Amino acid sequence: MGGPTNNNLETILKTRNLVSDQDLAAAKLEHINTGASLEDILIQRKVLDVGTLTKIKAEEFGIPFIDVNNLEIASYILDLIPETLAVKYQVLPFKEEGMDLDLAMADPLDLQTIAIIEKRATRRIKPFQADPSIIKLVIEQQYTKALGNEVTEALREVSADEEVGVTNIDAMMGTNLSTKNLEDAPVARIVGQILQYAIRTKASDIHIEPGEKQTRIRYRLDGVLVERLNLPGSIHENLVSRIKILSNLKIDEKRVPQDGRFKAQLGSTIIDLRISTLPTVYGEKVVMRLLEGTGKAIGINQLGLRGDGLRKFQANLDKTVGMILVTGPTGSGKTNTIAAALQTVNKPGVNIVTLEDPVEIRVPGTNQVQVNPQAGLTFASGLRSILRQDPNIIMVGEIRDFETAELAIHAALTGHLVFSTLHTKSAAAALPRLYDMHVEPFLLASTINMVIGQRLVRILCTACRKAHPVTDPEFKVISEHLGKFTPNNLKTIQIYEPVGCKVCNDSGFTGRTGIFEVMEMNSKLGESIVDRLPEQEIQIIAIQNGMTTMLQDGFMKVIAGETTIEEVLRVAED
Structure with a gap:
């Protein structure tokens, strides 16, 4: 925060008798020796x-001072400034009078922040000084409370027959939900609010986690898990039961994990939800994964592949036999990469059959099969059937065991191009x-054509990103990872940082892109496989053969x- 100079501060403190001559002298000496501000030294020494x-x-x-503890703030006032913006700039709106907005700030002398908030809120800002050491926590508490108020208000308003736009399409075709004693409006409305928030924010997962006294609701947004709501623990069991009803799971089975699914419609948006329950010491935890019901494949050029990696990928898609593997953890974009590849090789004279769990992205012109272990349709059994379907190209959603791996390799050896994924870090x-x-x-050495490792990074919003010269620490990090790929003019290059605006909902990012490493097989790598070399040695050989690592690809995207x-x-x- 801007403030009085050291001399002015010294005068103020002496006038108010807030610091002893001895403490002040010691602080001034440290200021001379270290260059740190007198203000910071006094705080660090706990004099003030x-x-x-x-x-x-x-x-x-x-500037008036405001105690932000115990403020009662209306939800419509908090709506004037998104939570991400409030957290970033350490500001909290708390009162509105006409076009004037009272704003608690960690630094009310920051005119740039005031201008940003005035533009976003379309109000004249009256700044108030808040305690910088607590304002962040209070901001989080107030916005969490506001979301809770929305849910509470929904419980008051909803009638017994409303479903808040959440319709179980599967249930409409067979299950009579009205016979369930937990089909009450309040619980249905809460589930609706939780789902609506996920749709609005484009969350990929919802976590409903029981605690000793509260149930925590968290959302995975652009790969990051964030807490958004706390509900009374007393409602948790009914909340889980409502979700189980929609998912056709056993309500009275609470001792073992269960997996289910349902389709839901919110407005014009239809989504598929994959449900997983897990018994914990405080009750059943529920994770809901959201899948767009109309997911479509994107082009290879939209994945984030660049240069040599893209060239290698395209060259291997032209092959008619062998195996292509895509690796990475859950949520790293493997499905998009496979779908883009299938869309590229999908031609009138080619028969493509897939085995997936679940089918997330539709690729027109291919034969997509969803596994159903309960009915006996597993990756292994499905693959046996596919081989009798005269395929040219086969996609197996994931290689999980020896049987599936053996069948996939057999298919690659007998004249098929096989795609699959593995959950590995590289x-x-x-x-x-x-x-x-x-x-x-x-x-493996004779069948694998290429292995791709990938992750997803958030893309900077081009409407608000802010450029700055590469600092010495940044130069060190970038050059250490890029190695021979480090540009000669790195010290004169500008890189960007997130800011936040209406376009990106004040997050500083819009969407995600992939960072990749493409390991193309050759004789040297084949020998390393036959010799059963460990991961680290295979990585070294791949780099010597020209592979760009994920970190290098990522830092190229930074530049x-x-x-x-x-x-x-x-x-x-790692």
């Missing part, structure tokens, strides 16, 4: 606390994983202004 100093500075500048790690499944290394150093390290650094 942040709250007291904040009040002093507010009074000196004629492209090189895919091979030891297959060793562990007891697949013969010589078979290109697509993402940030923090994003790349968050998703790709």
Whole structure:
């Protein structure tokens, strides 16, 4: 925060008798030796606390001080400033009079922040000084409380017959929900609110987690899990039962995990939900994965592949036999990559059959099959049937065991192009994983054409991203990871940081893109597989053969202004 100079602060403190001559002299000496501000030194030495100093500075500048604890703030006032913006700039709107908005701020002298908030809220800002040490926590509490108020209001307003736009399409075709004693409007409305928020924010997952006294609701937004709501623990069992009813799960079975699914319609949006329950010490935890019912494949050029990696990928798609593996953790974009590849190789003279769990993205012109283990249709049994369907190209959603791996390799050896995925941290790690499944290394060496490792990073919003010169620490991080790919002019290049605006809902990011490593097989890598070399040695050989690692690809995207150093390290650094 801006404030009095050291000399002015010294005068103020002496006038108010807030600091002894001895403490002040010691602080001044440290200021001379270290260059740190007198204000920071006094706080660090605990001569003054942040709250007291904040009040002093507010009074000196004629800015009113506001105690943000126990404020009662209406939801419509909080709606004027999105939570992401409030957290970023450490501001909290608390009162509105006409076109004037009272705003608690960690730094009310920050005119740039005031201008940003005025533009977003379309109100004149009256700044108030808040205690910087607590305002962040209060912001989180107030916005969480506001979401809770929305749910509470929904419980009051909904009638017994309303479903809040959430319709179980599967249930309409057979299950009579009205016979369930927990089909009451309040619980249905809460589920509707939880789902609506997920749709609005484009969340990929919803976590409903029981605690000792409260139930926590968290959403995975652009790959990051964030807490958005706390509900009374007393409602948890009814909430879970409502979700179980929609998913056709056993309501009275609470001792073992259950998996289910249902389709839901919110307005004009139809989504598929995959439900997983897990018994914990405080009750059943529920995770709901949201899948767009109308998901479509994107083009290869939209994945984020660049340069040599894209060239290798396209070249291997032209092959008619062998195996292509895509690796990465859950939520790393493997499904999109496979779908883009299938769309590319999908031609009138080609028969493509897939086995998926579930079918997330529709690829017209292909034969997509969803596995159903309860009915006996597994990856292994389905693959046996597919081989009798005269396929040219086969896609197996995931290789999970020896039987599936053996059948997939057999298909690749007998004139088919096979696509599949593995849950490994890198492209090189895919091979030891297959060793562990007891697949013969010589078979892997002769069938695998290419292994792709990938992650997803958030893309900077081009409407508000802010450029800055590369700092010395940033130069060190980038050059260490890029190595020979480091541009000669790196010190003069500008990279970008997130800001936040209406376009990106004040997050600073819009969407995600992939960072990749494409490990194309050759004789040297084939020998390393036959020799059962570990992941680290395979990685070294792949890099020597020209593979760009995920981290390198990520830092190239940092230099290109697509993402940030923090994003790349968050998703790709092991």
